[in-house]
Amino acid sequence: MEIAVCLPLSEAQEARLRRSAGSATVRRCAPDDLGDASVVFGNPTPEAIAANRALRWLQLESVGFGEYLDLDWSRASGPVQVTNLAGFFADPVAETALAGILALKRGIDRLCALRSDGTWIGDPIRSELGLLGGSKTVLFGRGAINGRLAELLAPFRCTVTAFGRDFAEDRLDAALEQADVVVATVPHTAATAGLFGAARLARMKRSAIFCNLGRGSLVDEEALARALRSGALAGAVIDVTRAEPLPPDHAFWTTPNTILTQHSGGGTADETDRKIDRFLNNFTRFRDGAPLEGLVDFTRGY
Amino acid sequence: MEIAVCLPLSEAQEARLRRSAGSATVRRCAPDDLGDASVVFGNPTPEAIAANRALRWLQLESVGFGEYLDLDWSRASGPVQVTNLAGFFADPVAETALAGILALKRGIDRLCALRSDGTWIGDPIRSELGLLGGSKTVLFGRGAINGRLAELLAPFRCTVTAFGRDFAEDRLDAALEQADVVVATVPHTAATAGLFGAARLARMKRSAIFCNLGRGSLVDEEALARALRSGALAGAVIDVTRAEPLPPDHAFWTTPNTILTQHSGGGTADETDRKIDRFLNNFTRFRDGAPLEGLVDFTRGY
Numbered sequence: 001m002e003i004a005v006c007l008p009l010s011e012a013q014e015a016r017l018r019r020s021a022g023s024a025t026v027r028r029c030a031p032d033d034l035g036d037a038s039v040v041f042g043n044p045t046p047e048a049i050a051a052n053r054a055l056r057w058l059q060l061e062s063v064g065f066g067e068y069l070d071l072d073w074s075r076a077s078g079p080v081q082v083t084n085l086a087g088f089f090a091d092p093v094a095e096t097a098l099a100g101i102l103a104l105k106r107g108i109d110r111l112c113a114l115r116s117d118g119t120w121i122g123d124p125i126r127s128e129l130g131l132l133g134g135s136k137t138v139l140f141g142r143g144a145i146n147g148r149l150a151e152l153l154a155p156f157r158c159t160v161t162a163f164g165r166d167f168a169e170d171r172l173d174a175a176l177e178q179a180d181v182v183v184a185t186v187p188h189t190a191a192t193a194g195l196f197g198a199a200r201l202a203r204m205k206r207s208a209i210f211c212n213l214g215r216g217s218l219v220d221e222e223a224l225a226r227a228l229r230s231g232a233l234a235g236a237v238i239d240v241t242r243a244e245p246l247p248p249d250h251a252f253w254t255t256p257n258t259i260l261t262q263h264s265g266g267g268t269a270d271e272t273d274r275k276i277d278r279f280l281n282n283f284t285r286f287r288d289g290a291p292l293e294g295l296v297d298f299t300r301g302y
Numbered sequence: 303m304e305i306a307v308c309l310p311l312s313e314a315q316e317a318r319l320r321r322s323a324g325s326a327t328v329r330r331c332a333p334d335d336l337g338d339a340s341v342v343f344g345n346p347t348p349e350a351i352a353a354n355r356a357l358r359w360l361q362l363e364s365v366g367f368g369e370y371l372d373l374d375w376s377r378a379s380g381p382v383q384v385t386n387l388a389g390f391f392a393d394p395v396a397e398t399a400l401a402g403i404l405a406l407k408r409g410i411d412r413l414c415a416l417r418s419d420g421t422w423i424g425d426p427i428r429s430e431l432g433l434l435g436g437s438k439t440v441l442f443g444r445g446a447i448n449g450r451l452a453e454l455l456a457p458f459r460c461t462v463t464a465f466g467r468d469f470a471e472d473r474l475d476a477a478l479e480q481a482d483v484v485v486a487t488v489p490h491t492a493a494t495a496g497l498f499g500a501a502r503l504a505r506m507k508r509s510a511i512f513c514n515l516g517r518g519s520l521v522d523e524e525a526l527a528r529a530l531r532s533g534a535l536a537g538a539v540i541d542v543t544r545a546e547p548l549p550p551d552h553a554f555w556t557t558p559n560t561i562l563t564q565h566s567g568g569g570t571a572d573e574t575d576r577k578i579d580r581f582l583n584n585f586t587r588f589r590d591g592a593p594l595e596g597l598v599d600f601t602r603g604y
Contacts, residue, residue: 092408095404095407095434096408099401099404099405099407100410102397102401102404103405105397105401106401106402106563106566107566109410111562111566112405112414113414114564115560116415118550120547122546122565122566123569126569126573129394129571130571131393131397131570132397152458154457155454155456244422245422246422253420259410259414261408261410261413262413262416262423262424264413264425264427264431265408267431269430269431271429
C-alpha cells in the first residue's frame with residue numbers, strides 16, 4: 001500500500017508517519033502529482049485525483065471540499081472514501097471569531113494602530129467602545145464552530161439565535177434586523193453562495209458587526225465593503241474571502257473597522273501534529289476496514 | 303446645598319443633573335477650584351479638596367483614589383464621606399482583558415498590522431497562533447474585574463488560581479511559574495507597589511502572557527519591557543502605566559507582542575450617563591441620611 005502525502009511536513013513529522021505506517025510506503029508528493037497511491041493525505045488538485053485510478057481513501061487536511069464537488073469518484077479498483085477534518089477547527093476558529101468581535105467592541109484594532117503611530121489618545125477613545133455583554137447574536141451555521149462559539153458566548157449573557165441549513169429566509173431576515181453580532185460559518189454550497197447580498201446586509205443595524213468564518217462565497221464583498229465605508233455596518237470580522245490571497249486592490253484592505261484574519265482562524269502552532277494524529281487514527285480504521293471519521297457526503301456538499 | 307461637578311458633561315447631561323438635584327444648586331467647576339461646595343462629583347485635585355472646608359461628600363468618578371490617600375479629611379462642618387465607583391468598570395475591563403489576551407493568542411494585533419501594510423501572509427501566520435482554551439491562569443486581585451473575568455473564562459476550561467490581598471508570596475510565585483496567563487487588577491497600595499519586579503517576572507514561562515489592568519505602580523516597567531524584548535515573556539496586555547499619558551520615549555510603544563490599551567479598559571460609550579445614574583442614586587441616599595454605595599475606606603487603601 002502506498003500513502004501519498006501532499007501537505008508540508010517537518011522531517012520529524014514525516015519520520016513519525018513512516019514509523020506509524022507499518023508496511024505501507026509513505027511518499028511525499030506534489031499536490032498535482034499523486035501517481036497511483038491508494039491512500040492520499042492532504043489536499044491535492046482535482047486533476048491529480050482524477051488522474052489517480054487506484055485511489056481508495058483521501059484524507060483531506062481541511063473541512064471544506066468545494067473544489068472536489070464535480071469529480072467522478074468511481075474507480076475500477078473499488079469505492080473511494082473521502083474524509084475531511086470536520087470539527088477539527090472548532091476551537092481555534094471560535095476563539096478567532098470571539099477575538100475579532102471583542103477587538104472591535106473594545107477598540108483593540110484602533111489601539112494597536114495608535115501604538116504603532118506612537119499616539120496617546122487616552123480618554124477620548126472610551127466613548128467609542130462598547131460591550132459584547134448582552135448582545136443579540138445570530139449564528140448562521142449549526143456546525144462545530146458556532147457550537148463552540150455559543151459556549152464561549154454563554155457568560156456574556158447574549159441572546160443567541162442559530163440557523164442551520166433548514167433555515168427559513170424570512171426568519172433569518174427578521175433575526176438579522178435585531179442582531180448586534182452576526183457570525184456565519186457555513187460552507188460553500190449552491191444554497192449558501194451569494195446568500196448575504198446587498199439587500200440582506202442592508203437589513204442589519206448600523207451598530208451591528210458581521211463576521212464570516214465559513215466561505216467567502218457567502219457574501220457580496222462589494223456590498224459589504226460599501227456598508228462598512230458608509231457606516232451602514234459598524235464592523236466586520238473576515239476570515240475568508242472569495243479570492244485568497246486577497247488581491248492587492250481589494251476593498252477589504254482599507255475598509256474601516258475590519259478585522260481581516262487571512263484564513264488563519266483555524267491555525268494553531270500544533271495543527272500539523274494534530275492533523276497527523278487524525279490521519280493515523282483513520283489509517284488504523286482504514287486498514288481494519290472500520291468506518292472512517294469525518295466521512296464526506298458529496299450529496300450534501302459538506 | 304451646592305453640588306460642584308468637575309467631570310466633562312454634555313448639556314443634556316448637565317440638565318439631567320439639575321432636574322434631579324431638586325433644591326440643590328449644581329455648579330460646574332474646574333478640578334482645581336471647588337469653592338466651598340458641600341457635595342463634589344468628579345475627581346478634583348487633592349489641593350482643591352484641602353481648600354474646601356465645607357465638604358461633606360465626594361463622589362469620585364473612578365475606582366482608584368491613590369492620589370487622595372494623604373489628605374486630612376477632618377472638617378469643622380462634620381465628617382466627609384468619600385465614595386468611589388467600585389464594581390462599575392468590571393464588565394468593560396474584563397472584556398478588554400479577554401480581548402487583549404485573545405488578540406495575542408489569535409494574532410489579531412499582527413493581522414491588523416499586516417492589513418495596514420497591505421501584506422497577505424496567509425498560512426505562515428497559523429504556526430504562530432495559540433489557544434486560550436485550557437490555559438493555566440493566575441488572577442491577581444479578587445475584586446469585581448477579576449470576578450467577571452473568571453466568569454468569562456469559564457467555558458475556556460482554564461484552570462484559575464486567584465489571589466487577594468492576603469496572598470502568600472511563595473504561593474503566588476509557585477503559581478506564576480506554572481501560569482500561561484497572568485492578569486493583575488490590584489489597586490495602588492504600599493503592599494502592591496513594585497510587587498512585580500524583575501525577579502518575579504522572571505519566574506514566568508517564556509510562553510506566558512502578563513496583563514496589568516489595575517495600577518501601573520505594580521510593575522517594574524523596564525523589567526517588563528526587557529522581558530518582552532528578549533522573549534522571556536510571550537506578550538503583555540497593558541491598560542495602566544506609571545505615567546499616563548505614556549511618555550513618547552517609553553519602551554511600551556515598541557515592545558513586541560504588546561497590547562497597550564491606554565487606560566481605556568473601563569470605557570464605554572454610555573459611561574458618563576451610568577456615572578450620573580450612580581451619583582444620583584447616592585445623592586438620594588445622601589439627602590436621606592442613608593448609607594452611601596461605594597464608601598471608601600482609606601485605611602485599606604481601596
